[in-house]
Amino acid sequence: MxxxxxxxxxxxxxxxxxxxxxxxxxxxxxxxxxxxxxxxxxxxxxxxxxxxxxxxxxxxxxxxxxxxxxxxxxxxxxxxxxxxxxxxxxxxxxxxxxxxxxxxxxxxxGGDGATLIIGTGSVAQVRVEGRRFAIGGYGFPISDEGSGAALGLSAMRHALRALDGRTSRTPLSSAVTERFGHDTARAIAWMDAATPRDYAAFAPLVVEYAEAGDAIARSIVEDAALHIERFIETIFERGAPACALAGGLAPRMKPWLRARTVARLREPxxxxxxxxxxxxxxxxxxxxxxx
Known part of the structure; x- marks a missing residue:
């Protein structure tokens, strides 16, 4: 057998x-x-x-x-x-x-269509008339737009700017820096060895604070949603007959997409x-x- x-x-x-x-x-x-x-x-x-x-x-x-x-x-x-x-x-x-x-x-x-994966990283995989190709997915930090790692990187940037006074502190920045004892040196030491997965671990926190109305968290998530929407637009421009979302972060990001974008998606x-x-x-x- x-x-x-x-x-x-x-x-x-x-x-x-x-x-x-x-x-x-x-x-x-x-x-x-x-x-x-x-x-x-x-x-x-x-x-x-x-x-x-x-x-x-x-x-x-x-x-x-x-x-x-x-x-x-x-x-x-x-x-x-x-x-x-x-x-x-x-x-x-x-x-x-x-x-x-x-x-x-x-x-x-196995049929034609595209899948946009939003997880630790991001990439679109497309099959059109039997031909396969990818869009994006070049790796963090140069790529992976809209991903968990990208959300975490933006959160860290905001948190460090807030610590040194270049921007206002928000509940998100305080929650992030709390993990490092509000110590810039400890945060930098963490970044020296941080992996995309480590950055992506902050993504649920960013989305939670965005949903709660934190202004900076909302701007981070809204920017990620714009990248995801551009991915989807490009997928259809390249000839895909259908597009599905996949990846652990996809369910959290879907509510941030415009209704007309969501209407174009298909369940896997x-x-x-x-x-x-x-x-x-x-x-x-x-x-x-x-x-």
Whole structure:
């Protein structure tokens, strides 16, 4: 019997889902960050650990025939795919793509359409008449507009300006600097080693204060919403027949979009792990018809 393993490896966490040929879920796994930035050896370890959790939960033996599909953030970087291909995985086959690609495959069950992912980072993945391409997603801090990391970076900038008196203190700035004892030196020391995930951890706080009426928090979230809307406009300008939102921050940002923008969006038909399973070779008919 053939089994299918899907892995979604992103900037904040790595998830796995193992199913049988009928699509029944047999086991799952979850670990920490698993993007290309963490280094190939560490990435391999996280992928292997997450996969092993799912296989162990399913009670499968080492001889089970498993076809794997993995969507990994950051593998478009030079040389990463070759390094991944050289790794040893105990599966019958392994297919690699970016996390954006599997999200889009899952959202449209392999059909044409686009997915805008708003999570730790941001990127749009598009499929038009069988041709695939990405918009944005060049990495933090040069890109990732509208993302959790971008919200956190803006919050830190505001907080530090408020500490030295260049702007007024607000509840958001106080909440951010409180984590560093309102000490600029401690904040700078944190920034020296901070990852996109670390910045993105401030995103829920920014949205909460924006919803509560904090002026600076609102301006940060509204600016992020403008970037998201421009993403969506570009997606349709490039010929996509439909667009879905994905990513952990998407539900929090959707209420900040204009009604006419929201009206153009479509609910995903599946999730990124569905996309990874389809990448692994699971027949699309198991999950549902193409749109």
């Amino acid at each position: 053939v089994f299918y393993l899907g892995i979604d490896a992103g900037g904040s966490h790595c998830r796995a889902r193992l199913v049988d040929a009928a699509g029944a879920v047999l086991g799952t796994g979850e670990s920490g960050p698993a993007n290309a930035r963490i280094g190939i050896e560490r990435l391999h370890a996280v992928l292997a650990e997450t996969a092993e959790q799912a296989v162990r939960a399913a009670g499968l033996s080492g001889g089970a025939q498993i076809q794997a599909g993995m969507g990994i953030a950051g593998i478009s970087r030079l040389g990463i795919r070759d390094q991944l291909a050289a790794l040893d995985f105990p599966f019958a086959s392994v297919a690699f793509e970016t996390d954006a690609v599997i999200a889009n495959i899952g959202a449209h069950l 038909l599946g999730d990124p792990l569905d996309g990874a399973l389809l990448l692994a070779g699971l027949p699309v008919a198991v999950l549902g018809p193409r749109p």
